[in-house]
Amino acid sequence: MAGADNLTVLQFFPSPASASANIHPVVLFNICDSFVRRPDQAERVIGTLLGYVAADGTVEIRNSYAVPHNESSDQVALDIDYHHNMLISHQKVNPKEVLVGWFSTGFGVSGGSALIHDFYSRETSNPVHLTVDTGFVNGEASIKAYVSISLSLGDRQLAAQFHEIPVELLMSEAERIGVGLLKQPKVEKLPGDLEGMEASMIGLLSLVKDIYRYVDGVVEGEIIPDNNIGRSIADSLALVPKMSPAALDKLFNDRLQDNALLAYLSSIARTQLVIAEKLNTAAQVL
Known part of the structure; x- marks a missing residue:
C-alpha cells in the first residue's frame, strides 16, 4: 500500500x-x-x-x-x-x-x-x-x-x-477467620470459641463430602482423575493422627469442656467487674 x-x-x-x-x-x-x-x-x-x-x-x-x-x-x-x-x-x-x-x-x-x-x-x-x-x-x-x-x-x-x-x-x-468475617456485609457479633468450632466443623464436613463425591466420581469413571488433587488428598490424609475413634471422641469432648469452662469463667469475671463498678459508683455518691 x-x-x-x-x-x-x-x-x-x-x-x-x-x-x-x-x-x-x-x-x-x-x-x-x-x-x-x-x-x-x-x-x-x-x-x-x-x-x-x-x-x-x-x-x-x-x-x-x-x-x-x-x-x-x-x-x-x-x-x-x-x-x-x-x-x-x-x-x-x-x-x-x-x-x-x-x-x-x-x-x-x-x-x-x-x-x-x-x-x-x-x-x-x-x-x-x-x-x-x-x-x-x-x-x-x-x-x-x-x-x-x-x-x-x-x-x-x-x-x-x-x-x-x-x-x-x-x-x-486464625487470620483467615477474621478476614472471612471482614468480607461479610453484616456481622451481628464475633463468634465465640464454641461457635467458631461449630462453624469450622460444619465447613470441614462440607469439604469431606466434596472429597467423597470426587473420589466416588473418579472410581465410577464419571470424573477425569487429576494427579494434583490426588496428591493433595493423600498429603492431607497423611497428616491425620492415627488414633482410635474412642480416643478421638475423648479428645474432642475434653476440648469442648475446656472451652465451656473458659466461657463460664469469663462470664463470672465480667459479672464481678460490673458489680464492682456499680458498688464503686454508689460509694462515691454516698
Whole structure:
C-alpha cells in the first residue's frame, strides 16, 4: 500500500511491573479501620502501601496508612507532607519496608485514580494500585490490584491504562477467620470459641463430602482423575493422627469442656467487674 512507511503506530508499552501481588491481612484491617474513621464528607479513603518487591517481581504488601485528601470531580489534593512524614516514621521502625503503591476504597478504578497514580509513580517505580470494595457491590469486600500500562502514539505518550493483576491473601488459619468475617456485609457479633468450632466443623464436613463425591466420581469413571488433587488428598490424609475413634471422641469432648469452662469463667469475671463498678459508683455518691 502506498505511503505505508509513513504510518504512525499506536502501541501499548507494558511497564516492567510485577505480575502479581501478595497482601497480608493487617493491610486490609488498616484500610477498613481508616474507612470507618474517615471524615463525614469523604466518600472514600486513599493511602500508601508499604512492603517490598521479591526477586521474581511479586509485590509483598505488608503495611499501609491512610493519607488525608480532598477530592472533587476534576481534581484530587493529597496531603503530601503528611504522606512523607508517615513514610519516614514507618521506615524508622521497619527499614526494609519501602513504598510499593497506594490503595483506595471503592469498586475498581475511579475517575481520579490516574492523577493519584501519577503522583505515586514519581515516588516509586511501577506502583501497585489496590482497591478494596467497602461498599460490598458484589456481596463481599472484593479486592483487586492494578498496574499502569503506557499508551503511546509514535514517540508521544498519550495516556496510561490500568491493567488488573492477580492478587493473593497471605494469612494463617486464625487470620483467615477474621478476614472471612471482614468480607461479610453484616456481622451481628464475633463468634465465640464454641461457635467458631461449630462453624469450622460444619465447613470441614462440607469439604469431606466434596472429597467423597470426587473420589466416588473418579472410581465410577464419571470424573477425569487429576494427579494434583490426588496428591493433595493423600498429603492431607497423611497428616491425620492415627488414633482410635474412642480416643478421638475423648479428645474432642475434653476440648469442648475446656472451652465451656473458659466461657463460664469469663462470664463470672465480667459479672464481678460490673458489680464492682456499680458498688464503686454508689460509694462515691454516698
